[in-house]
Amino acid sequence: xxxxxxxxxxxxxxxxxxxxxxxxxxxxxxxxxxxxxxxxxxxxxxxxxxxxxxxxxxxxxxxxxxxxxxxxxxxxxxxxxxxxxxxxxxxxxxxxxx
Numbered sequence: 518x519x520x521x522x523x524x525x526x527x528x529x530x531x532x533x534x535x536x537x538x539x540x541x542x543x544x545x546x547x548x549x550x551x552x553x554x555x556x557x558x559x560x561x562x563x564x565x566x567x568x569x570x571x572x573x574x575x576x577x578x579x580x581x582x583x584x585x586x587x588x589x590x591x592x593x594x595x596x597x598x599x600x601x602x603x604x605x606x607x608x609x610x611x612x613x614x615x
Contacts, residue, residue, distance in 0.1 A: 525601035529593035536560040537586055546585055557585070564592025 539553040539560075540546065547554050558565055568576075571584050 519605065521601040521605055522598060525597035526594060529590060529597050532560040533586060533590040533593070537582075540582065540586060546581060561586065561589035561593070564589040564596060567592045 536557050539557050543551045543553045543557075545551075546557065551557075567588050568584055571579070571588070576584060
């Protein structure tokens with residue numbers, strides 16, 4: 518695995534693991550009023566907004582850690598991998614032009 522792709526996997530993974538630890542230490546998500554809710558939100562950006570796409574009915578059935586932590590993690594990994602591939606291609610083209 519190339520370094521940009523490895524970094525693109527490591528950064529969201531570490532951020533999500535820290536977010537998970539904060540979630541566990543806090544005892545769940547406090548709906549914005551918990552001690553670590555802000556950091557849980559920040560560590561899962563930008564894909565934290567995927568939560569808004571989960572229908573309310575599914576949010577009632579799906580466990581909170583899944584839609585609050587796993588869904589943003591998956592979105593962030595996918596986004597980071599796409600950005601790594603694009604950056605790699607851009608750098609390859611720039612290297613060929615020189």
